[in-house]
Amino acid sequence: MSAKGSFSALLLHVHPHSIPEESSGLRFTWCLGGLALWFFLIETVTGLLLLLRYVPTLSAAYLSIQDITHIAPYGFFIRNVHYWAGQAMVVVVVLHMIRVFITHSFRSPREFNWIIGMLLLVFTVLVDFTGYILVWDDRSFWAWTIARNLAETIPIAGSIFAGLFFGPAEAGDFNLIRIYVWHVVLLPGLMAGLMAWHFWRVRKDGISRPL
Amino acid sequence: MSGTEAGRHWLKTRVEAFSASLIHCSVFMKMVSLEKRSFLTTTVKWILGAVGISIAGGIGLFASFHSGGKKTREFPEEMLRKLVPDVPLHIPEASAWIYRKSSDGSLVALEDRCTHLGCRQKWNPERNLFECPCHGSEFDLSGDVKRGPASRALPKFHLIVENGTVRLTGFPQKPS
Numbered sequence: 434m435s436a437k438g439s440f441s442a443l444l445l446h447v448h449p450h451s452i453p454e455e456s457s458g459l460r461f462t463w464c465l466g467g468l469a470l471w472f473f474l475i476e477t478v479t480g481l482l483l484l485l486r487y488v489p490t491l492s493a494a495y496l497s498i499q500d501i502t503h504i505a506p507y508g509f510f511i512r513n514v515h516y517w518a519g520q521a522m523v524v525v526v527v528l529h530m531i532r533v534f535i536t537h538s539f540r541s542p543r544e545f546n547w548i549i550g551m552l553l554l555v556f557t558v559l560v561d562f563t564g565y566i567l568v569w570d571d572r573s574f575w576a577w578t579i580a581r582n583l584a585e586t587i588p589i590a591g592s593i594f595a596g597l598f599f600g601p602a603e604a605g606d607f608n609l610i611r612i613y614v615w616h617v618v619l620l621p622g623l624m625a626g627l628m629a630w631h632f633w634r635v636r637k638d639g640i641s642r643p644l
Numbered sequence: 645m646s647g648t649e650a651g652r653h654w655l656k657t658r659v660e661a662f663s664a665s666l667i668h669c670s671v672f673m674k675m676v677s678l679e680k681r682s683f684l685t686t687t688v689k690w691i692l693g694a695v696g697i698s699i700a701g702g703i704g705l706f707a708s709f710h711s712g713g714k715k716t717r718e719f720p721e722e723m724l725r726k727l728v729p730d731v732p733l734h735i736p737e738a739s740a741w742i743y744r745k746s747s748d749g750s751l752v753a754l755e756d757r758c759t760h761l762g763c764r765q766k767w768n769p770e771r772n773l774f775e776c777p778c779h780g781s782e783f784d785l786s787g788d789v790k791r792g793p794a795s796r797a798l799p800k801f802h803l804i805v806e807n808g809t810v811r812l813t814g815f816p817q818k819p820s
Binding site (some may be wrong): 482486505506508 | 702703705706707709813
């Protein structure tokens, strides 16, 4: 098989062999899950570009973001697309959950996929939050401080959990690097895996209508 | 023939004449077959290719730490000798107003563009205010807004003095 032929075959394999006719049109429900995936892909591409010029240390983080915004060619555009697509993704994921709830799509046989979706919602909010921290301006610093103090109030495992997610108690480079690793590697990696699982379950359980 | 139809006919003949001239252009003759469909697909491919190359070029500029033709904000250190305390000096090559604080002798550099719509504000020594000639915004010596329509303070630069050159970097000090 030629290279072109095998690529087409891969694309065809990704698509379902059939979809409900009504889901092929534009509907008031907007295919919100698909939109969320689309925003995730935009975040991945723009995020990879931002990685090239962002420095995750306390002294350089804010400076490098000012550099991206004011000096780097097209930097303000890439940063703004990353920011706004991130905000839109949170909104779209919440609306997607509301749609699934209203149309009773969480009921059997899709109850397990609802749980995966809930996890994806949590991870979406977390990845949004960690991105907010990475700017490391005053708002980021206080958001980090407040969130870490909140995490410490969890009974028994509070200090371990706070250390695990936010890094050591005093603000230092390790905090920002920990948040950076969550934002850039761990959370998107977990989300990509869960999303694959989510979509596979949609295929297995049958697509819920309206999309 | 109604007016709309006449217009359409005129447009059609224009478009056909334009396409024909493109197809008969010698450069295109070499690149594409004269069949309409293959001409169109080839054109679309070339356009997509050009867009792709432009995007790749933009990403390359972003990733290569190339300044993108923006001037670096630098000026010779000797300029600092001209400074009178608390009187700002305009440095056009750095797009900034700089002054030395009389209180502690430290240097302050403010961007010379009004935060409203980007006109260059001027220092008025009689009123001790920066005045924007476009819409009348006013800022005090520390860059704070004294009169609208601007709502944000003038951004401050970080000054680095090295080998007889003063360099202004980024906006590390957030406008207060």
